[in-house]
Amino acid sequence: MGDVHYAFGIDIGGTNTKIGFFDQNGTLLAFHHIPTDKNIPANLFVEKIAQESFALVSSYGIKKGDHRLNGVGAGAPMANFYTGVVSEAPNLGWKNVPLKNLFTEHFGVPSVIENDANLAAVGEKRWGAGKNLSDFILITLGTGVGAGLIMRNKLYRGHDGLGAEGGHVLIPHEKKRLCSCGGMNHLESFLSAKGIKQTIHELTGEDWTIEKLGTLYHEGNQRAKTIINTISEELATGLTSMAVMFGPEAFVIGGGVSKLGDSFNTVIEEKLNQLVHFSLKGKIKVISATVSSDKGAVFGGAALIFEELKK
Ligand SMILES: [Zn+2]
Structure with missing residues (x-):
């Protein structure tokens, strides 16, 4: 030994x-x-x-x-x-x-x-949900929104180490939301914890925590359902742009917001299948991160x- x-x-x-x-x-x-x-x-x-x-x-x-x-x-x-x-x-x-x-x-x-x-993404590839996947995109939903790209079993960093900033893909939207980076209508503007709380406030006039959103959603609350549908569609819009470029086997969702659970993944996967190019429909799984959750x-x-x- x-x-x-x-x-x-x-x-x-x-x-x-x-x-x-x-x-x-x-x-x-x-x-x-x-x-x-x-x-x-x-x-x-x-x-x-x-x-x-x-x-x-x-x-x-x-x-x-x-x-x-x-x-x-x-x-x-x-x-x-x-x-x-x-x-x-x-x-x-x-x-x-x-x-x-x-x-x-x-x-x-x-x-x-x-x-x-x-x-x-490296952690999920070696010891987590991505162990048996050769090509996947990890999305972290937390204070910010991040992405990590595993291509052919390896982390893809871009030419200067700043690739795969998936939180900053553009989301076409009737609303105008500033991103923490100074850009407008980036995925992070809508799916960061702050962005989700803003959406909750806009749709309910109330201030809920993400935990409360999760609890109400699992109890079948109609307003919570509407919020989950809204944010899932915004997320799926961003994932669609990434999917057509890289053709991943799966999106692996991690970060604090991912605690909304497997039913959240199901909604995201449905929306993604509606939006994505026909060549990819039904082929991309949306699963939860394990070691990085x-x-x-x-x-x-x-x-x-x-x-x-x-x-
Ligand atoms: Zn941004």
């Missing part, structure tokens, strides 16, 4: 930052999340993540720079695998943050950074570390 190797997978989201500690088989040994502190500089926040991470694994005796720790794989919006920099992340208020270097500095081990949705990109972070080190 060889040595046990470990990796941290970190997911810096607009609201929470998740920390996962893994062995090389993908076993999640410890997990913790902290609020994402957007009021301190990124350097101090990564230092805080490192302190929390090492406190989490104190029972393993893992310390900064430990040789058993293969590395840290971290996901964040707009994180670029190739440059190691987050050029601009409106949901975090970050600009030109050298995130990879910060992780290496504070953890004392090699690190990789990657767009959070890309990383979630509530653990975000942490599995992908660890998976990427173990993969990169094999090279």
Whole structure:
């Protein structure tokens, strides 16, 4: 039996930052999340993540720079695998943050950074819902909307590492909604948590949480049904644009909003089949993410570390 190797997978989201500690088989040994502190500089926040991470694994005796720790794989919006920099992340208020270097500095081990949705896709491919799929698109619905593209079993990053920003495909719509990126009528304008809450308010005049929407929908509430139909159609419109370009086997839906569950997937799949080009009708499944559904990109972070080190 060889040595046990470990990796941290970190997911810096607009609201929470998740920390996962893994062995090389993908076993999640410890997990913790902290609020994402957007009021301190990124350097101090990564230092805080490192302190929390090492406190989490104190029972393993893992310390900064430990040789058993293969590395840290971290996901964040707009994180670029190739440059190691987050050029601009409106949901975090970050600009030109050298995130990879910060992780290496504070953890004392090699690190990789990657767009959070890309990383979630890597996690699903290696250990989750995408294990037996060669071509799929992961969609994360949370504070923002992200996409990760697995093509022929590999993550597709685009030529400069900023490909597959599926949250920013255009949605033809009679409404005008500003996106967090400054664009107009992007998928994220409608399907981010904020976008969905805005739709709920427009249709009911009330302020519901996403959880309340889910509960009422499962109880058969008519207004909740109308909202689910509306947001499913908006999402399916965006997925249709992606589907005709890439011909995926499935869309894998993750992120906080995906907790609306399997019946939400069924509605999305129906709408997608109505809208999509005839050549693809009935061929694309809409399924729930498994490892990234509530653990975000942490599995992908660890998976990427173990993969990169094999090279
Ligand atoms: Zn946008």
